[in-house]
Amino acid sequence: MKVLMVDKEKCTGCHQCELWCGTEIASTSKELARAINEEPHPVPRVYVEGKPFALQCRHCESAPCLDACPNGTMRRDPETGLIYVNEQTCIACWMCVMVCPFGIINPSSSMKVAIKCDRCRNMGYPICAEVCPTGALSLVERKDYRKKKF
Amino acid sequence: MRYIIVGGSAAAISAVESIRSLDHESSIDLFSDEETPLFSRVLLPYYVAEELSKPLLNFRTADFFEENKVTPHLGVKVTSLNTAAKAIRTTDGQTYAFDKLLLATGGKAIVPPIPGVDKEGISTLKTMADAERIYNMKGKRAVVIGAGSIGVEACISLTRRGIKATLLEQLGQVMPTVFDAEAAEIVQKRIEDLGIDVLTGEKALKFTGDKRVTGVVTDNRELSCDMVVLSVGVRPQTELAVQAGLKIGELKGIRVDETMMTSAKDVYAAGDVAETHDIARNAYFLNAIWPCAFEQGHFAGLNMAGRKSAYPGSYRRNSIGNFIGIPAISMGVTHAESCAMASEEDEFREIRVRTKDAYKKLVLRNGKIIGAILVGQTQKAGLMSILLKKQVNVADSIPLLMSDRLNFMDLLPILRRNADQFSEPEYKELMDTGL
Numbered sequence: 001m002k003v004l005m006v007d008k009e010k011c012t013g014c015h016q017c018e019l020w021c022g023t024e025i026a027s028t029s030k031e032l033a034r035a036i037n038e039e040p041h042p043v044p045r046v047y048v049e050g051k052p053f054a055l056q057c058r059h060c061e062s063a064p065c066l067d068a069c070p071n072g073t074m075r076r077d078p079e080t081g082l083i084y085v086n087e088q089t090c091i092a093c094w095m096c097v098m099v100c101p102f103g104i105i106n107p108s109s110s111m112k113v114a115i116k117c118d119r120c121r122n123m124g125y126p127i128c129a130e131v132c133p134t135g136a137l138s139l140v141e142r143k144d145y146r147k148k149k150f
Numbered sequence: 151m152r153y154i155i156v157g158g159s160a161a162a163i164s165a166v167e168s169i170r171s172l173d174h175e176s177s178i179d180l181f182s183d184e185e186t187p188l189f190s191r192v193l194l195p196y197y198v199a200e201e202l203s204k205p206l207l208n209f210r211t212a213d214f215f216e217e218n219k220v221t222p223h224l225g226v227k228v229t230s231l232n233t234a235a236k237a238i239r240t241t242d243g244q245t246y247a248f249d250k251l252l253l254a255t256g257g258k259a260i261v262p263p264i265p266g267v268d269k270e271g272i273s274t275l276k277t278m279a280d281a282e283r284i285y286n287m288k289g290k291r292a293v294v295i296g297a298g299s300i301g302v303e304a305c306i307s308l309t310r311r312g313i314k315a316t317l318l319e320q321l322g323q324v325m326p327t328v329f330d331a332e333a334a335e336i337v338q339k340r341i342e343d344l345g346i347d348v349l350t351g352e353k354a355l356k357f358t359g360d361k362r363v364t365g366v367v368t369d370n371r372e373l374s375c376d377m378v379v380l381s382v383g384v385r386p387q388t389e390l391a392v393q394a395g396l397k398i399g400e401l402k403g404i405r406v407d408e409t410m411m412t413s414a415k416d417v418y419a420a421g422d423v424a425e426t427h428d429i430a431r432n433a434y435f436l437n438a439i440w441p442c443a444f445e446q447g448h449f450a451g452l453n454m455a456g457r458k459s460a461y462p463g464s465y466r467r468n469s470i471g472n473f474i475g476i477p478a479i480s481m482g483v484t485h486a487e488s489c490a491m492a493s494e495e496d497e498f499r500e501i502r503v504r505t506k507d508a509y510k511k512l513v514l515r516n517g518k519i520i521g522a523i524l525v526g527q528t529q530k531a532g533l534m535s536i537l538l539k540k541q542v543n544v545a546d547s548i549p550l551l552m553s554d555r556l557n558f559m560d561l562l563p564i565l566r567r568n569a570d571q572f573s574e575p576e577y578k579e580l581m582d583t584g585l
Contacts, residue, residue: 008583050559053583058576064532067164067444068467070192072209089206091196092472098479099441099467100532101577102558107477107528145579 001081003142004119004126006054010136013052017128017137018044024127025120040110045117046128047104054128054137056117057104059083061142064099073114077121084118151176153454154238154246155220156228156390157254158182159191160440161421161447163210165252168451170218178220179246181238185225186278188214192440194281195300195473199307231394233414250416250454253391253404254447257384257422257438262295266357272378275304289376290314293366295354297324299468301381302337305346306473308379315346316373318366320353328468330484332502333509333523340476384438386423399425403436408460410450418454420446429463429539430482430520437464465538469528476507479531482521482538486513503552510552517545530556537561542568 019032026042027035035042046056059082065074066083073089074096076082085096090113097107097114106115120126129137153169153176155162166178189207196202215222227241237247259274261267273283284304290313294305297319305315317324323334324341338348349368357378358365365374386403397413399405403425410418410426421443428435442464449461467481486498499514508526512519512534518541522534533556537544542564544551550560559580565572566581 003579005579006583047557049557050562053559055557055559055580058579060576061574064441064535067448068441070160070190070209070440071207072211091193091202093192094469094471094477094479094528095441095467097477097528098469098481098531099535101536103530103533103556104558105529105532109472109477112472142575142579146575146582 001059001142002119002139003059003145004056004129005138005140005145007136007138008051008053010132010134011048011053012134012136013048014133015048016131016133017046017054018048020127020131021046021117026115040108043106043108043111043115045104045106045115054132055102055104056119056128057083058102059119060101064101065096065105068095068099070095080121082119082121083116084121085114085116087113090114151455152247152249153178154248154251155180155254156231156238156252157256157421157423158184158187158222158224159254159256159421160209160443161254161256161424161450162252163188163214164444164447165254165418165420165451165454166218166220168448169455172452172455172457174219178218179223179248180215180220181223181226181228181240183225183227184278187222187224188212189278190440191276194275194278195303195307197281198275198285198304199310200285201310228390231390231417233394233396233417236416248416251418252447252450252454253412253417253419253423254421254443254450255387255390255423256443258387259380260383260385261380262354262382264354264356266359266363267380269357269359269363270361271359271363271376272357272380274380275300276384284308284377284379287377291373291375292316292377292379293318293354293373293375294379294381295366296380296382297321297348297350298327298381298383299325299470301379302341302470303473304379304381305341306344309344309346313377316375317341317346317348318352318354318368318373319348319350322351324348324350325468325470327466328470328480328484329478329523330511332504333478333480333511333525336476336509336525337470337474337478340474344475384422386425386436386438388423391419391423399434401425401434401436405434408463409453409458410446410461411453418450420450426461427463428465429541430465435464437466439467441467462539467535469531476526477528478523478525479528480521480523481531481535482519483513484511484521484523486515501548501552512548512551514545517543519544527554533558533561537564540568540571542571 022044259276404419422438511523513521
């Protein structure tokens with residue numbers, strides 16, 4: 001399966017990915033100027049953290065969130081291997097939050113659903129990678145990820 | 151190969167999925183004494199609260215059995231297990247032979263021996279029938295006995311339906327196995343804000359009323375009520391295992407090895423009925439929670455289908471979610487002293503941070519996390535969970551772990567120091583970045 005690769009040499013911590021994810025994916029208006037004032041506040045699915053590094057859901061091969069979800073809201077797309085939240089059935093129990101080893105599932109109390117990256121599974125290409133001004137984010141096959149030298 | 155699964159909840163279904171990931175052809179017969187299949191027990195309080203209708207309680211779709219080529223036997227109880235002859239007998243008088251069998255018989259709600267407990271209007275909350283009984287009870291006042299997760303959720307469910315609920319707990323705090331006193335105090339305040347009366351350190355002595363319950367007598371008072379929910383805990387449902395002569399542990403669960411196999415060859419156990427190695431306690435323990443049941447079912451299924459896989463061990467994890475109104479997550483042991491296997495050389499440490507609306511606590515043994523509580527800010531709880539599970543030394547990272555800026559990327563040095571423990575590709579990928 002394909003995963004997002006982040007080149008730490010190129011990631012400058014500019015937060016463009018966060019901004020666009022929050023606008024394009026999370027907001028209802030899809031316009032930055034309006035998204036900023038939306039209630040509930042749009043929640044981006046990517047976190048620029050550490051030194052810096054744009055971290056999103058890693059779509060684990062053996063995913064603890066899938067085991068912890070008590071009603072099958074957390075699902076894996078059998079074709080792409082991507083893990084996504086079926087928001088209509090989420091009961092906001094935060095069991096997935098409790099077990100996510102990367103801490104990238106947002107327990108949104110205002111929206112009452114678990115919010116995480118689905119790697120833009122319904123779009124052609126992940127928005128974070130598309131907008132990154134330095135090209136730090138790219139999509140690679142998981143088996144090739146570790147062959148790349150940083 | 152003929153597989154038999156006894157049970158129909160998390161561990162059983164997870165085992166089916168794992169078996170089918172390796173073996174697409176062999177027969178799987180699943181026996182469950184619940185007539186309604188594939189519903190999630192965790193969600194029963196939501197049903198009582200009228201927040202979820204019956205179809206929404208399902209954790210797998212109705213075609214699950216068909217899709218996975220499973221022959222379900224619903225409402226059929228297995229009455230005996232012969233491990234030598236490798237066969238089971240059921241209430242419908244049939245005998246079924248197996249090559250591999252999984253006991254995922256779960257837990258049974260404890261009915262405390264309080265005088266009058268058999269009166270009408272008193273119910274546990276464990277099965278679908280229980281949930282329906284409570285849902286259909288008429289009345290204005292309820293007493294819920296036992297302030298564990300189910301008790302607290304039952305109270306909130308009844309409150310949302312306009313019933314005045316009183317929560318009675320004989321220990322000194324709410325959710326005593328989940329939270330320490332400080333976190334319990336925050337949670338109790340929230341429960342009281344919802345209009346629920348909470349009485350801790352108070353014991354139910356008897357139930358009054360003729361045929362139907364009309365009150366609960368405690369050591370301090372008499373509470374009049376129209377209904378009572380009993381939520382004092384669960385015990386493993388081991389009748390079959392005991393009858394079959396399987397090894398039972400000190401906590402009365404079925405003892406399993408790291409492949410989830412019981413003392414009888416080709417007979418496995420998983421879920422609330424299984425007594426497994428607890429990573430935090432470093433002892434055998436019963437962790438009757440959904441995620442453990444699912445994980446154990448997964449490992450049992452793989453081993454049953456012939457792929458040898460070692461279960462890394464269990465540890466308690468509880469999340470109270472949105473139901474109470476403040477997110478709170480707790481895992482492992484809540485106090486250093488609750489570690490069963492404390493030796494003299496072990497060094498324990500507890501670290502706490504309390505702000506107005508948030509609370510965070512770590513319990514460490516020899517520099518390794520064995521317990522964590524997060525109230526208010528919980529998004530990074532999973533980081534504690536993985537560090538607990540992997541039992542790596544975090545002694546030099548305490549300020550980071552306790553701070554609000556805690557994030558995964560800053561934990562990479564810990565992962566890299568313990569690279570053999572973090573061998574999964576998703577960790578390796580990020581470790582390779584050189585950050």
